Amino acid sequence: MAKLRTTVQLKRHFRYITAFLSSTTILLFLYFQNSAVITTYASYGIASKRAACGCNTCVASRENGTWFSERYNRTIPFLLNSTNSELNEDILKWWKGLQGAADVINYTYVVDILFSLFPDEDHFSDAGPDRCRTCAVVGNSGNLLRSNYGRLIDLHDFVLRINKGPTKGFEKDVGSKTTHRIMYPESAVDLDNSTHLVLFPYKILDMQWLISIFTTKHITETYMSVPSTINADRDKVMILHPEFIKYVNDKWAEGHGGYPSTGFLTLIFALHICDEVNVFGFGATSEGQWHHYFDDSMTSFSNLHGGDFENQTIHFLHQQNKISLHKGWT
Template sequence: MGFLDDDWFMYRYNPTIPALLNRKNSVLPGDTNKWWRGLQPSKLRVNYTEVVDQLFSLFPDEDHYSDAGPDRCRTCAVVGNSGNLLRSNYGQLIDSHDLVIRINKGPTKGYEKDVGFKTTHRVLYPESAVDLDDNTHLVLFPFKIRDMQWLISTVTTRHITRTYTQVKSSIKANKNKVMILHPAFIKYAYEKWLQKNGKYPSTGFITLVFALHVCDQVNLFGFGATSNGTWHHYFDKSHTHYKGGPHKGDIENITMHQLEHRNKISIYKGY
C-alpha cells in the first residue's frame, strides 16, 4: 500500500508538526499552550519564554532531524520495557539499528542478550531519570513546565529535588546531546493518533509516534504482554496493566497494530 493512498494514516500523520523544541519554533499556539498547561499538576505561574531562553542557553538550539528525503534510510529500534523481551535473544538485532531509542529506566546491563547494549537516545522525564553515558542523547518529554525547569536545574543550581514526588537533583548526561520534545507534539499524539482517548498518551506511545517522524524504518521491541498475557517489566516483576492510569492502553495497542497492518512499523513480540 502506497504512503499517500492510505487515508487512515494520512489523516493522522502530520509531517509539519515540530517534533523537537528549539528557540525558533518555541512559541506555543494558544490552543497548544492551554492544553499543555492543563496537564500541569499545579497552576504554577511560570514564564514559559524565560524557561525556553534558559534551556537554549544551556542545551543545543538546533533544528534536529530536518534531513528527511527520499535517499535517507534511518533505521530505528524503539525498545519498550515489556517482560516479553526476556529470553527473546533480540540483543544483536536491536543493536544493528542506526538509532536505538530506550524508554525511562529500562536497563541494558545484565540483559544485553535480550535487549542489546547500544543506546543512542533515552527518553525520560524527571520522575524516570537515570544516568546516561556520553554517547546517548537525553530526550526530555516535558509533560509539564516543571520538567524543563528540572532539566535546567540538573546542570545549574540542582535545587529541584521534588516534582509531585522526589526526583534526582542531577544526573550524568552529555549536555551537548540533550533534546526536548515539543509540547505541541504531545498534543498531536493525543489528538490525531489517539483521537483524544484518555488524558494524555503514554511515554511509549509518544516515542513510537516520534520515531515515525525521525526514522524511515521503525521496529518496536518490548511492547505488549508476555506470551501468557501478563504485563510486567523485563527488569522487575512489578505488574503493570495497560488499561490503568491516565492512558488508554487499549486504544494505543489497537493503533500500534493498525500501523503494523499498514506496514508502517514492525512489532517484535519476543515469542
C-alpha cells in the first residue's frame, strides 16, 4: 500500500510540474510574440508608444490624435538623393510653378551633377525604439533677447538654425552650437566645418547655385545678388526634397500663401528627423513686435507665406504635445 501511495503522489506531482511548465511556456511565447510585433510591425502602425523612440515623449508616437495623424506622413521623402529624385508630373508642375518664369533647365541633368559632388545617402534612416534624438529649432524672433536660452539650446543633439540668424555676440540667448542651417541662395552665410548646409530649393536655379559655389562660382545673381561662394563642407550638404516642400504646403500649411516659410518648413522637417522637438525664437515679442533678434528690421506675415496660419499651426502642435514652444522673455 505504501508503494502504491508513493506512485500516486509521484504521478500527481508530475502532472503539477507538467502544467506549470506548459503555462510558463505559453506565457513566454506570448511575451516574445508581443515583443516581435512591437519590433517587426512598427512601420505598419501596430507599435506601441514605447516602440516609437527612446525618449519620454516621441513625435512619431502611434498614440496621435486625428489632427496630427491626418497630416504627418513618416514615409514622405524629406531629403533628395539619386534614388528618390524622380518627381511625378503633379509635384514637378507645382514646384516649377514657384519659380515664376519659364523653365528651360533640365532637372534630371542638374540632379545628376548634384550627386556627383555631394553625399548621395538615405539620411536619418535610424529611427527606432532605442533612439532618442533631441532637436532645437531656433528661429530669428526678437523674443530670444534676454531669454538666457543659450545653454538650454546647446544641450540638444541637433540645433537647426534658419537663414542668416547669427550666434556670435548672442550666445547667451541663442547658444553657439549649430548642426544644421537651412538656407537658400538669397539667405546664404558662411558655415563652419561642423555644420550641415541644408538647401531649401525654391527653384532649379537654387540647385545650380549650390553646384556653382563649390565649382565654377559663376552664379552671382538670381532675382537679387547672391554670393558666388561660401565657406561650407561639401560632405555635409543636404537638399530638401521638392516633394517634401509640397507636402508641407499641402498638409501643414493647407495651401495658405504661395509656399511655406523657411522657418515653418524647418520645424516640420524637424518633426521627421527628431524624436523630441523644442522650438525657440518663433512668434512675436511680449509687446507684439515682430522683428529679428539680430537687427531692428520688422518681419511681417505676407501673403507669400500665409504666416498667420503657420503661427496657428505651430501653437496647435504645442498644444498637442508634439513640440515644446519656448516664447522667450521680451
